[in-house]
Amino acid sequence: MSEPSVRARIRVSGIVQGVGFRPFVHGLAGELGLAGFVSNDESGVIIEAEGSAHALDALLTALRDRPPALALVTDVAATGVPVRGDTAFAIAPSSAHGPRATLISPDTATCADCLAELRDPFDRRYRHPFITCTNCGPRFTIVTGVPYDRVATTMAGFPMCTACATEYHDPGDRRFHAQPVCCPDCGPTxxxxxxxxxxxxxxxxxxxxxxxxxxxxxxxxxxxxxxxxxxxxxxxxxxxxxxxxxxxxxxxxxxxxxxxxxxxxxxxxxxxxxxxxxxxxxxxxxxxxxxxxxxxxxxxxxxxxxxxxxxxxxxxxxxxxxxxxxxxxxxxxxxxxxxxxxxxxxxxxxxxxxxxxxxDRPIRTRADDSVLRVVAGRTYPIRRSRGYTPEPLRIGVTAPEPVLGCGAELKNTFCILRGAEAFPSHHVGDLENAETLRAYTDGIEHLGRLLDVTPAVLAHDLHPEYLSTKYALDRAAAEPGLRLIGVQHHHAHLAACLAENGETGPAIGIACDGLGYGPDGVLWGGEVLQVSLTGFRRLAHLEPVPLPGGVTAIRQPWRMAAAWLHATGTDPAGLAVAARNAPLWTQVEKLMVSDVEVPVTTSAGRLFDAVAALVGIRDRVNYEGQAAVELEQCASAVGECDGYPVGFDGGLIRAGDLVRAVVADLRTGTAAPLIAARFHAGLHDALAAAAVRAAAGTGLDVVALSGGVFQNLRLLHGVSRRLTAAGLRVLVHSRMPCNDGGISLGQVAVAAATSARA
Known part of the structure; x- marks a missing residue:
């Protein structure tokens, strides 16, 4: 006796449009003997299928466990509906009537099947520069709207020829509903x-x-x-x-x-x-x-x-x-x-x-190439952009209202949080000119439109001069009802690390970077915090020193050498860095003892700059972090070694001990690679010791590491090893950059957790 038919309406959410999902479902239905239909709509893919209960269960399992290669299924929800007596399974036209919740696939490298055709002299797409199929090609960069159909892409101006249209409408073809499909007769030139x-x-x-x-x-x-x-x-x-x-x-x-x-x-x-x-x-x-x-x-x-x-x-x-x-x-x-x-x-x-x-195929959204390293078998992102955006990250907190994280000044990204799904943007760049600011505002508007999200909350950095902060303040002034949540820079760094690891805290966090605006007016950058998504408490930090010349000191590391020597009372006489930069050195020394207000910083990045200048690696930089990169490379000539000892005054990490030791070794003729290695070891020992002390004092056993200085793998490995040896669990980044490109994710996580608690 045959099993009675049942019917279910199935909602599939995630990246399920433009990735061959409907033909995949069509094929499954045929294998399982199911009738009904599959369609795209504003929220993803909708399926109605009827047949035996066993076949429907098999369909649901396949949707969850083995979707198409480019799909990212975030949810499969099924509800029973009346049996209609359908006798076939069809692919129905797309519809869009409600709020848009569908996700767009990232751009994808040319697949092996298309490459084989590209190089086959007998294929009609031989050497066709725009060959693509359901499994590869442009997506996010050509999308103008949703649902993801050809009319909502920059391919709208290229009508398909008869041969391409035949493939496009054939559920058994690899190019079924591949929106950028074309050939030499009908594609871009x-x-x-x-x-x-x-x-x-x-x-x-x-x-x-x-x-x-x-x-x-x-x-x-x-x-x-x-x-x-x-x-x-x-x-x-x-x-x-x-x-x-x-x-x-x-x-x-x-x-x-x-x-x-x-x-x-x-x-x-x-x-x-x-x-x-x-x-x-x-x-x-x-x-x-x-x-x-x-x-x-x-x-x-x-x-x-x-x-x-x-x-x-x-x-x-x-x-x-x-x-x-x-x-x-x-x-x-x-x-x-x-x-x-x-x-x-x-x-x-x-x-x-x-x-x-x-x-002549337009690019709708600019997207730089993504950059990463592989660290201990895991990806360690440096820049998350093409190939990843706009793929969402699910985080351990749900926003009661949509949130826009405005990001930082350098390496800017923005991030939209919708529910528990965070959508980090492509890499925008340094918000230091009008052209980049236009790209930033356009990107926010476009991604918001694709996601059908109007933010109710704007999360921003505390630095009043960041263009991203000014954008948030100006937009809130122009749109009554928008709420502002300021998120301290290093709180955002560590919150991003927590969020991408599915944690909410509390934890101990070590945040080391170039500069970030502290609530005390000091430019932070070498911090040990007790942190959760809802708040933080400063437990320890590098000792503060002047930042002589402000931004100029960032571009001229010798100024940080002068600042550290001044702060530690070290005589610069006989040091090559002082001789190389005379007479400006004298002017900087006078500035630090004058009545002129000089910014103060606890930055680990600026400490690296100072040591790089002291050992003669670099007095001036041509890009951010250059001196620190070259100091790390200098140390790579030396294996593991003992580090310079560092003392503590309560929560103050006496980083000046490192500078004194560097100078002492310089005066005795110690080689620069050994000095660099001893400095690294001394700093990672001190940071780890501060975190271990903080963990013991709070009873916490998790430590998160974030901030651009942790792109230095010698430092990252050294801190991680010592924390692990102390029995602590260490969280690091693997899906978002540890640098300022991850700030926007931390901002939305903090804003969501803060709003949910309110």
Whole structure:
């Protein structure tokens, strides 16, 4: 006797549009003998299926446990409905009638199936620069609205030809409802333009490859914006690109043709290989191989190199033609956002690139490449952007009302919290000019529209001069009813670490970074806090020192050396750093004893700067954190060693003991690498000891580590080992950057927890 039919209405939430979910359901229904329909709507995927109870159970299990590769299922909810007697299963048209809650997939690297077709001379998409299918290609950067259908993407202006439309409407085809689907007959057109915008004759790929091989600089339109390219092994070309871009020392990323080529540049372990070849295709920082075939100007003075593999058909075609590794760096001048609009790119990059490999598919949302390291087998993000955004993170607190986290000043991201789902934005950049601020406000408006979220709460940094803070204050003044919640910078750092680990606290937190506005008016940056999502208490910190010249001291680490010597009463006589910077040194010393108010800081980042200048590594920096990076690299020549001893005065960590010891070793001729290693060991011992003392005093056994200084792996490992040895559980970042790119997540977590408690 046959089992009676039952019918269920099933709501599937998450990233379930544009990832082949409906054909996946259609195929499952066929296998299980179910009738009904599947459709997209404003909240995700809706299914009505009828058949045996056993078949419906199997469908629900498959939806949860084995969705399509690009899908992210956050919820599957089923309710019984009356049987209708359907005899077939159909894919119904999309609908959109209520509040939008669907999620958009991140942009995804070209899949193996499309690559095979791209290189098959007998395939109709042979060498088609825009080949894509349900499993790969542009998503977030081309979406203009939801539901995710072709009319709500920048492909709306490219009507499908008959052959593509046939594939698009065939549930059994890999391109069924793949919104960017196209072919050479109906898709966008690749072209090569001169710097003045005129068309260059010949095959665009072949001509562009010849230009690169001849030492030229090329602008290449990617998924989230334009890149600047040059042959990575060509000394003159890379040096010329660096000079034109006004980027003195900050390393360039490189695009390698494949995994074997990447392994000639840096050390590729299983974790690095997995990330390089993943659908996200990030830049992965590799320890550089001695003799790597790279121009010196690619990453001057840096023992790591950022490597990625091709992730668009244009990249694959270009590197197939060139058979070489190229520099691929953001298409901008230093401190500007990446160019993504064609006319803007021509105007801004025309003085840098000799030609533009471009096309006529618009980019809706700019998105820089993501950057990460692999640490102890786990990802350690440096920049979370293309390939990840707008994928949500579920955190351990639910917002009673939507929250916008406005982020920090440097490495800005913003974040929207809807319920328990946090949506960190793409990397916006440093909010230091009008162009980046426009990109920031546009990004907030666009993501809010895609999520159908109007924030009720704005969470912002306490620093009154941050443009993100001013944005929050101005918007709240213009929109009555919006509530403001100020979140202290280091509280936000540690809250982000807690939230991404699914914790709410309380815990001990160590926050070390460059600078953050403290509630006492001091610029914090070397802090041990008792922290939860709802508040914090300062338990210990590095001793405060002057920041002579304010922002100038950040760009000139020798000033921090002068500040620390002054604070510790150390005579600079005979020290090379003082001699190199005379007579300005004398002026700075006078400033610190004058009646002029000088900012004060407890920053660990500025302490690194001071030691880097003292040992002769760098007196001036050309990008944020450069002195600290080079000090860490200097220490890498030395293995584990004893650190300089550091004392405590209650909750004050006497970091001046480190400076005195550095100077003593300098005066006896100790080599810089050993000094750097002893400094690192002394600092991580002191921070760990402070946290252990704090844990004992509070009865807590969890320690969170956050702040940009923890991008220093020698420090991170040293602190973590000592805390673990003391029996404490250590939380670190693996989904958001420990630097200021993670601040916005911490802000929304704090705001949600604060609002829920109110």
């Amino acid at each position: 690749l072209r090569l333009l001169g710097a003045d915008g005129h068309h260059l004759s010949g095959d665009p790929i072949a001509t562009a490859a010849r230009m690169l091989a001849d030492g030229g600089v090329l602008a290449v339109k990617g998924l989230g914006g334009y890149h600047l390219a040059a042959l990575a092994g060509h000394e003159q070309a890379v040096a010329e690109l660096r000079a034109r871009k006004h980027r003195e020392d900050k390393p360039f990323a490189v695009l390698a043709p494949g995994l074997d080529a990447a392994a000639t540049l840096g050390q590729v372990g299983p974790g690095e290989a997995a990330e390089l070849t993943s659908r996200r295709a990030p830049i992965v920082l590799l320890r550089r191989r001695l003799g790597a075939p790279l121009a010196a100007a690619v990453a001057p003075g840096n023992d790591h190199v950022g490597v990625m593999l091709p992730y668009t058909p244009v990249h694959h075609l270009l590197l197939d033609e060139l058979a070489a590794t190229i520099v691929l760096t953001s298409g901008n001048l230093s401190d500007e956002p990446i160019a993504h609009l064609d006319d803007d790119a021509l105007a801004r990059l025309g003085g840098i690139a000799g030609a533009f490999l471009t096309h």
